[in-house]
Amino acid sequence: MARVPLSIETIRRQIVGLEQVVPLLDGRRRPYINLDNGASTPALKSAQEKVNEFLEWYASVHRGAGFKSQLSTWAYEEARAIVLRFVGADPRANTAIFGKNTTDLLNKLAHHYRARGERVLTTTMEHHSNLLPWRVDGGLVDYVGVRADGRLDEDDLVRKLEAYGGDVGLVAVSGASNVTGYVTPIHRLAEIAHRFGARILVDAAQLAPHRQIEMGHPDDPAHIDFLVLSAHKMYAPFGSGALIGPPDVFADGVPDEVGGGVVDIVTLERTVWNALPERGEAGSPNVVGAIALAAAAEALQAIGWPAIEAHERELTAYALEALRAIRGLRILGSSDPAAVDERLGVISFVLGDMPHALVAAILAHEYGIGVRNGCFCAHPYLLQLLEVSPEEAQAYQAAIERGDRTRIPGAVRASLGIYNTRAEVDELVAALSRIARGDVAGDYVLDRSTGDYALQGYAVRFEDFFSFA
Numbered sequence: 001m002a003r004v005p006l007s008i009e010t011i012r013r014q015i016v017g018l019e020q021v022v023p024l025l026d027g028r029r030r031p032y033i034n035l036d037n038g039a040s041t042p043a044l045k046s047a048q049e050k051v052n053e054f055l056e057w058y059a060s061v062h063r064g065a066g067f068k069s070q071l072s073t074w075a076y077e078e079a080r081a082i083v084l085r086f087v088g089a090d091p092r093a094n095t096a097i098f099g100k101n102t103t104d105l106l107n108k109l110a111h112h113y114r115a116r117g118e119r120v121l122t123t124t125m126e127h128h129s130n131l132l133p134w135r136v137d138g139g140l141v142d143y144v145g146v147r148a149d150g151r152l153d154e155d156d157l158v159r160k161l162e163a164y165g166g167d168v169g170l171v172a173v174s175g176a177s178n179v180t181g182y183v184t185p186i187h188r189l190a191e192i193a194h195r196f197g198a199r200i201l202v203d204a205a206q207l208a209p210h211r212q213i214e215m216g217h218p219d220d221p222a223h224i225d226f227l228v229l230s231a232h233k234m235y236a237p238f239g240s241g242a243l244i245g246p247p248d249v250f251a252d253g254v255p256d257e258v259g260g261g262v263v264d265i266v267t268l269e270r271t272v273w274n275a276l277p278e279r280g281e282a283g284s285p286n287v288v289g290a291i292a293l294a295a296a297a298e299a300l301q302a303i304g305w306p307a308i309e310a311h312e313r314e315l316t317a318y319a320l321e322a323l324r325a326i327r328g329l330r331i332l333g334s335s336d337p338a339a340v341d342e343r344l345g346v347i348s349f350v351l352g353d354m355p356h357a358l359v360a361a362i363l364a365h366e367y368g369i370g371v372r373n374g375c376f377c378a379h380p381y382l383l384q385l386l387e388v389s390p391e392e393a394q395a396y397q398a399a400i401e402r403g404d405r406t407r408i409p410g411a412v413r414a415s416l417g418i419y420n421t422r423a424e425v426d427e428l429v430a431a432l433s434r435i436a437r438g439d440v441a442g443d444y445v446l447d448r449s450t451g452d453y454a455l456q457g458y459a460v461r462f463e464d465f466f467s468f469a
């Protein structure tokens with residue numbers, strides 16, 4: 001594939017929707033500044049265009065004899081091969097199962113680990129998607145701790161693996177945190193896990209769009225066994241994700257979802273399950289989502305990892321330097337601009353004692369800046385980073401159960417993507433500096449039941465911006 005000459009303008013031209021303007025409280029409209037890439041990224045034009053091109057040929061996958069069905073099936077399988085290549089997985093040893101997203105696919109893998117009765121070690125820094133699936137329905141799970149600085153405690157991993165004496169089937173860790181942006185040393189952890197006879201799963205929902213991944217050869221002790229990713233965080237928001245790994249774990253027992261596609265033979269008495277990957281993909285697959293994911297993966301590779309990583313590192317260092325100079329702003333985890341090799345541009349912070357939801361609302365309404373606030377689906381990790389005492393945690397949890405989210409702890413998160421610029425970071429920093437000084441134009445009122453802040457006397461009609469008419 002031809003290499004795209006890299007400049008930030010070139011990259012920005014490849015992103016859908018950057019020219020869209022959004023309304024501000026003072027009546028102006030301005031181009032949206034999206035600093036919420038950790039939640040979902042905008043689409044790459046190549047993913048959008050590839051989907052449009054493919055829709056001319058779109059038909060059923062694995063289910064039709066006609067030319068369009070055959071072509072759609074071929075394209076779907078090509079997308080699988082592209083995803084395997086994207087993460088540097090050996091296609092002879094691994095398969096890629098498409099699903100809705102990381103959550104969906106972690107639930108799928110967890111179903112099989114539960115069925116096999118194998119113990120899983122996850123960590124307290126995980127997104128709930130890599131925490132809850134392992135422990136529901138009697139799953140055997142334990143949690144590796146996090147150090148005071150927010151980094152994974154590798155000594156605790158070793159201690160736990162030793163304590164279980166070879167009775168751990170899987171170590172499930174995030175490749176990068178969606179709260180602190182810390183990049184986990186996945187290959188070092190893989191070596192540790194393998195030494196104790198366990199496999200390793202990497203939740204690459206955050207990592208995959210920002211860093212090159214090489215799962216490696218199965219004979220290499222540092223190889224990654226399983227990896228999951230979400231297309232909507234990789235500039236391909238068409239409802240797809242992939243789980244990459246060896247097929248043996250899925251081979252026994254009943255698939256997590258049953259129906260069409262997963263079976264070879266069905267009588268009223270007997271079911272013979274299909275082989276992977278079909279066995280893992282019940283029902284008609286999201287072929288459009290798979291095409292978009294593969295197109296985005298190709299586009300990221302064409303831009304080139306050295307360029308992506310260099311740009312994001314430089315921008316993250318720039319943002320950290322400026323953010324930490326704001327009075328009262330505390331970054332969760334490392335705020336060291338020199339340490340950007342160990343982290344992504346996912347920057348969570350608190351601003352004095354201002355409620356996180358209020359800061360996020362002001363950024364949206366008065367500056368057109370999109371960030372996320374709250375606990376980022378990582379409650380245990382966030383409570384540790386915010387140093388919430390057990391008593392405080394109990395008090396706010398009791399309040400939530402009464403329907404009062406006033407005191408819900410949390411932070412504000414700005415997360416950068418390949419297309420963000422220094423100018424956008426400057427705008428965030430200028431806005432936060434003004435907010436920190438109390439320079440706020442709107443009258444914001446807390447909704448106790450949601451914990452969100454609404455702007456009094458202000459309403460927008462979304463129909464003016466997008467409509468089905």
Ligand SMILES: Cc1ncc(COP(=O)(O)O)c(C=O)c1O
Nearest residue numbers: 101102103127129178205206230
């Ligand atoms: C680290 C991590 N894991 C898992 C998920 C869940 O991803 P999805 O919502 O695509 O299932 C997220 C989403 O924010 C995440 O950041």
